[in-house]
Amino acid sequence: MRVARSLVLVALLPLFAACQLFDTDRQSASHTGQTRMQGQLTAVDGQLMFQPCNQPARYTVNDSGGTSVQQEAATLADAKGNLFADVRGRLVEGRLDLEKLYRVERSGTACNDPDFKLLILRAAGHKPEWSVKVSGKGMIIERAGQKPLALPYVEEQLGDGRFNLSSEANNQRIELWVAPQRCVDSNGSIQHMTAELRIDGQVQRGCGHFGGARDD
Structure with missing residues (x-):
């Protein structure tokens, strides 16, 4: 099966500087009548x-x-x-x-989340704490005890709503695997996707949801 690939060309920093490019009052209506x-x-x-x-x-x-x-x-x-x-x-x-x-x-x-409408995806997990924020300009990875990483990424569509984002910047192999499946986060939220963050072979699991820039 042919895998669709799209290279996202981004400036690494700052990820959210161009807020004015987005109409924050616009509600997404990419699905007919919804x-x-x-x-x-x-x-x-x-x-x-x-x-x-x-x-x-x-x-x-x-x-x-x-x-x-x-x-x-x-x-x-x-x-x-x-x-x-x-x-x-x-x-x-x-x-x-x-x-x-x-x-x-x-x-x-x-x-009142200021980032929501700028994001394509947000994913996070616990024990240890980690989070990923993805926009059209790149992704920011935050992990407990480490400095945030701002990276470009490649997106691969895998079928059945599954996809992964990957980057090999900073001499690391970083992947975020996402699948459409009900996910209960330990902080009490229920989200519509499961997520796995893989960094140099180490796997950390969590939940994810689309931000306001994507709603499929």
Whole structure:
């Protein structure tokens, strides 16, 4: 099977300097009739409600995509029943027809994440702590006790929604392998992808989700 390869040509530093190149108020609508949205989930009288970030309106959630969002929300809800959710769906007359669930987590600040709409992908794991932020300008790898690495990368599409990002800069072989599969992070979030960070043969596992610059 032919593997699609795309070389991302990037400047190593700074990764997020060109924020003005992105329209941060634009919601992605790459899927016909559907919109990528972030907001708060709240349980009201046994019904799940969705309130988009920084908007007063609330919408009844209809899980038309079979995402099991009701069960996921019940698992994570705090005492007030409030959760952050990153979803894709359609808003129709006071109802959200939810088609895809990217992430659900306990958070009071996620709506104001300054990096979200610049990112293609974010992945992270624990014990030891690591994280990867990927944009069209490159990727930044952070690991406990080490300086952040800003690197260019090559993306390989592997089929079935799987892909990997790799770099051989700094005399290291670095790979991030990503697959579309429900992943429960130890910090309490539920994400739509599993992730493996491989550096010179050492493997660290975690979860991942698409940022606002990509929503397939």
